[in-house]
Amino acid sequence: MIHWHSFSDFIAMGGYGLYVWGSFGTTALLMTIEPILVIRNRKSTLSRLKRQLRAESRTTAE
Amino acid sequence: MNDRFNLYRFASPATFYPLAGRMIPWFAAAAVLFGLAGLYLGMLVAPTDFQQGEGYRIIFIHVPTSWMSMFIYLVMAFWAAIGLAFNTRLSGMMAQALAPTGALMAFLSLWTGALWGKPMWGAWWVWDARLTSELILLFLYIGYMALVAAIDDPRRADKAGGVLLLVGVVNVPIIYFSVKWWNTLHQGSSVNLTKSSMAETMLWGMLLMALSFWMYSIAVALTRARTLMLERERHTDWVKAELAETQR
Numbered sequence: 001m002i003h004w005h006s007f008s009d010f011i012a013m014g015g016y017g018l019y020v021w022g023s024f025g026t027t028a029l030l031m032t033i034e035p036i037l038v039i040r041n042r043k044s045t046l047s048r049l050k051r052q053l054r055a056e057s058r059t060t061a062e
Numbered sequence: 063m064n065d066r067f068n069l070y071r072f073a074s075p076a077t078f079y080p081l082a083g084r085m086i087p088w089f090a091a092a093a094v095l096f097g098l099a100g101l102y103l104g105m106l107v108a109p110t111d112f113q114q115g116e117g118y119r120i121i122f123i124h125v126p127t128s129w130m131s132m133f134i135y136l137v138m139a140f141w142a143a144i145g146l147a148f149n150t151r152l153s154g155m156m157a158q159a160l161a162p163t164g165a166l167m168a169f170l171s172l173w174t175g176a177l178w179g180k181p182m183w184g185a186w187w188v189w190d191a192r193l194t195s196e197l198i199l200l201f202l203y204i205g206y207m208a209l210v211a212a213i214d215d216p217r218r219a220d221k222a223g224g225v226l227l228l229v230g231v232v233n234v235p236i237i238y239f240s241v242k243w244w245n246t247l248h249q250g251s252s253v254n255l256t257k258s259s260m261a262e263t264m265l266w267g268m269l270l271m272a273l274s275f276w277m278y279s280i281a282v283a284l285t286r287a288r289t290l291m292l293e294r295e296r297h298t299d300w301v302k303a304e305l306a307e308t309q310r
Contacts, residue, residue, distance in 0.1 A: 030166055053302060
């Protein structure tokens with residue numbers, strides 16, 4: 001079923017290695033970075049909102 | 063009327079927020095599974111193309127990202143229309159949450175297209191109808207994000223952004239039909255409802271990759287939408303309860 005004869009065949013991509021792996025590599029990189037940024041943004045927003053909420057309830061309690 | 067089946071209920075951020083939170087892990091898992099299956103078929107099983115050799119394998123990224131770049135824009139325009147017509151709170155947040163992912167897909171479509179164009183056409187870029195209209199799509203995404211970020215009042219930002227999205231939507235059919243309307247260097251579509259010009263494993267690999275990117279986009283956009291909901295509705299009781307409850 002597997003189309004390739006060897007691992008180096010697979011890497012070479014019939015001479016198109018640079019173009020194929022350039023496409024897949026960039027896509028994999030960006031599709032890893034985006035979720036990391038989104039989750040980081042979520043965490044920082046959550047902690048900022050919690051801080052604000054605590055500050056607010058403190059001032060209303062006084 | 064049974065409230066459980068009332069879809070309008072989910073138009074409110076307070077009910078949509080927990081629902082989206084429960085769905086995100088499933089979309090993320092589906093994205094990984096479809097992606098692995100698509101990569102297996104596309105990169106390991108699918109045969110060599112008789113014209114383009116192994117270089118054609120860029121199709122497994124290029125076509126899904128191109129489809130998603132157009133589809134995400136249509137979904138954003140849909141939300142913009144709903145938002146402008148009914149003044150719903152959620153619509154603007156949904157459009158905003160989708161924009162960066164749409165821009166990413168448009169960029170990857172152009173990037174992989176350049177890497178495919180160089181060995182096959184001998185040029186990274188040509189000012190051809192398909193490529194130029196896809197570049198305009200990327201600029202529409204960037205323009206929308208810049209416009210929304212520049213206006214402080216979120217409701218006004220949504221309105222202005224919504225108008226931009228609706229005006230720009232004419233570009234999507236132009237991209238899609240450009241290979242038919244103009245004489246272009248870009249090849250026509252490889253997938254057809256009646257007959258396909260591709261081998262079965264190639265076709266399935268591509269469709270699985272497209273499904274994976276679809277699920278990825280939903281998971282990422284919903285996560286972003288949930289953050290936006292908290293931010294924008296921070297003075298409401300449900301957000302205060304949510305913030306008091308979660309330690310995440």
